[in-house]
Amino acid sequence: MEQRRLYKSNTNRVLCGVCGGLGEYFNVDPTIIRLLIVLLVLGAGTGVLAYIIAAVIMPEKPVGY
Numbered sequence: 001m002e003q004r005r006l007y008k009s010n011t012n013r014v015l016c017g018v019c020g021g022l023g024e025y026f027n028v029d030p031t032i033i034r035l036l037i038v039l040l041v042l043g044a045g046t047g048v049l050a051y052i053i054a055a056v057i058m059p060e061k062p063v064g065y
Helices: 018-026 030-043 046-057
Strands: none
Touching (some): 030 046
């Protein structure tokens, strides 16, 4: 069984690749992740903080992975 790792996306990125990486990890369309982030921003304002933390913590995808 292959171990999956969470990385920022190199190919599907708009700002930092966080939503693209989450979409690749959970095998869903990154647009859905982006909409959820927007809802969090508009609802409670926590989406901005969550995105910034994820952008700092998530590593870049290695070349050839």
